[in-house]
Amino acid sequence: KAGVTQTPRYLIKTRGQQVTLSCSPISGHRSVSWYQQTPGQGLQFLFEYFSETQRNKGNFPGRFSGRQFSNSRSEMNVSTLELGDSALYLCASSPNNQETQYFGPGTRLLVL
């Protein structure tokens, strides 16, 4: 099976703009989770979607949002970008309620 794919792989934005990142899970996987990785804060959970419903959310401001489509593909959106949003954004998928998550290659976002 093909792995988790994320697009775009690299992105440069300026403060105040918004950005949308996309994640396609492994075929058959219905759960998609998003994580932010920064040198200072490490890996932090953003949110998780299952069957188009957000099941869990981390401690991030409302500028961070997401959604999942009927084909399990997911998008996350960050509005009013801040310099501190520069990070590697990782998406992971898992089948149903199993615990093992498989990660995509990530999207590197740089906010100038």
Next chain:
Amino acid sequence: AQTVTQSQPEMSVQEAETVTLSCTYDTSESDYYLFWYKQPPSRQMILVIRQEAYKQQNATENRFSVNFQKAAKSFSLKISDSQLGDAAMYFCASSQGAQKLVFGQGTRLTINP
């Protein structure tokens, strides 16, 4: 709240030797899962090994094995016969059924030829 602690920011080992990476965690749950992930310079997060908390037997995957001490809340990773390709950041993580992983800060492993 779950917490995961990796006390070794960096480790190094000679090629072909054995190295152990440490991890401790804290949870109030009885049912949880523990993982080791590897992140090479490509930044792709790769699953190394997984342990279910209800299983007493330590998980093993080829050269990788864990020492799971449930009472002590310790979960160390042993890499045998280290290879140059094992060089990476290693993250310990826990999950309590909500598809939410809590990660440690990572250990950078260097393999010396």
